[in-house]
Amino acid sequence: xxxxxxxxxxxxxxxxxxxxxxxxxxxxxxxxxxxxxxxxxxxxxxxxxxxxxxxxxxxxxxxxxxxxxxxxxxxxxxxxxxxxxxxxxxxxxxxxxxxxxxxxxxxxxxxxxxxxxx
Amino acid sequence: xxxxxxxxxxxxxxxxxxxxxxxxxxxxxxxxxxxxxxxxxxxxxxxxxxxxxxxxxxxxxxxxxxxxxxxxxxxxxxxxxxxxxxxxxxxxxxxxxxxxxxxxxxxxxxxxxxxxxxxxxxxxxxxxxxxxxxxxxxxxxxxxxxxxxxxxxxxxxxxxxxxxxxxxxxxxxxxxxxxxxxxxxxxxxxxxxxxxxxxxxxxxxxxxxxxxxxxxxxxxxxxxxxxxxxxxxxxxxx
Numbered sequence: 001x002x003x004x005x006x007x008x009x010x011x012x013x014x015x016x017x018x019x020x021x022x023x024x025x026x027x028x029x030x031x032x033x034x035x036x037x038x039x040x041x042x043x044x045x046x047x048x049x050x051x052x053x054x055x056x057x058x059x060x061x062x063x064x065x066x067x068x069x070x071x072x073x074x075x076x077x078x079x080x081x082x083x084x085x086x087x088x089x090x091x092x093x094x095x096x097x098x099x100x101x102x103x104x105x106x107x108x109x110x111x112x113x114x115x116x117x118x
Numbered sequence: 119x120x121x122x123x124x125x126x127x128x129x130x131x132x133x134x135x136x137x138x139x140x141x142x143x144x145x146x147x148x149x150x151x152x153x154x155x156x157x158x159x160x161x162x163x164x165x166x167x168x169x170x171x172x173x174x175x176x177x178x179x180x181x182x183x184x185x186x187x188x189x190x191x192x193x194x195x196x197x198x199x200x201x202x203x204x205x206x207x208x209x210x211x212x213x214x215x216x217x218x219x220x221x222x223x224x225x226x227x228x229x230x231x232x233x234x235x236x237x238x239x240x241x242x243x244x245x246x247x248x249x250x251x252x253x254x255x256x257x258x259x260x261x262x263x264x265x266x267x268x269x270x271x272x273x274x275x276x277x278x279x280x281x282x283x284x285x286x287x288x289x290x291x292x293x294x295x296x297x298x299x300x301x302x303x304x305x306x307x308x309x310x311x312x313x314x315x316x317x318x319x320x321x322x323x324x325x326x327x328x329x330x331x332x333x334x335x336x337x338x339x340x341x342x343x344x345x346x347x348x349x350x351x352x353x354x355x356x
Binding site for chain 1: 140144162164188191192201203205215216218222228230232235236245258259267279280298313
């Protein structure tokens with residue numbers, strides 16, 4: 001478990017250093033994630049080492065989100081004022097994004113002759 | 119029994135109390151969510167946040183004090199983002215096979231999510247600084263928080279907006295996709311993962327195995343794409 005965690009933290013550290021060092025708009029952990037996919041592809045042994053710990057972390061992803069979510073208490077005045085507008089924005093944009101994504105997928109799959117496999 | 123006031127004043131300043139409260143609140147919330155058969159509206163994060171917000175209100179505890187304890191949990195968001203590499207790598211063969219439809223759907227879904235949210239919010243008079251917190255709302259929480267920080271938004275506000283987006287996506291996805299007569303589980307799952315991240319992905323897994331796998335891929339790819347396009351789209355509304 002500890003070696004796998006060390007690998008994950010090393011990739012985060014590397015991503016963080018790259019993101020800040022080069023002033024990139026992409027967050028450090030995202031760079032770390034992309035680099036780790038590449039590293040897994042290069043070394044299946046590394047993938048086998050890290051996978052169980054990664055899955056353990058992701059199984060509790062919802063919990064990790066709670067501390068930031070509680071921050072809502074700091075934004076109650078804003079939500080009282082703009083809550084309706086924000087909710088409308090979230091509702092409309094989520095509906096449009098799901099529709100746009102699914103319709104585009106089906107259209108391009110038809111064009112490229114890539115049929116569903118089930 | 120000694121006077122409880124000094125004990126409280128000690129505990130309320132130490133990280134232990136609020137770290138414990140966070141884990142206990144989440145355990146309660148997860149139990150409730152399981153009892154309702156994982157109904158989208160009984161989201162465990164939403165329930166835990168409400169419980170803790172009420173507790174902070176009742177005890178008069180400022181958020182900064184709470185966060186001193188909760189930051190240990192919060193810290194793990196970064197490693198969890200890196201850990202998303204595992205499911206992405208596991209699905210690499212599928213990504214290669216349906217690369218073109220996925221890439222097109224990713225672009226369409228991701229740009230639509232950011233641009234339409236910002237357009238509606240701006241039109242309804244939401245102040246400009248809030249838009250930076252709204253832009254990454256369709257990406258998975260740890261990434262969204264990172265993007266919001268990079269854009270000058272408020273991570274805590276982003277967390278709430280991300281959470282609500284996921285719940286909305288989980289609730290509307292099935293009726294919406296049925297209405298559009300889309301029967302391809304890959305397309306259905308992928309679109310939900312792009313638009314409504316982990317909560318949408320969890321919902322997709324409940325509906326269909328293939329939809330869930332593709333939702334996970336959509337979530338992972340959109341985390342990368344939104345980090346790239348959000349600053350650019352936000353510029354249209356600046």
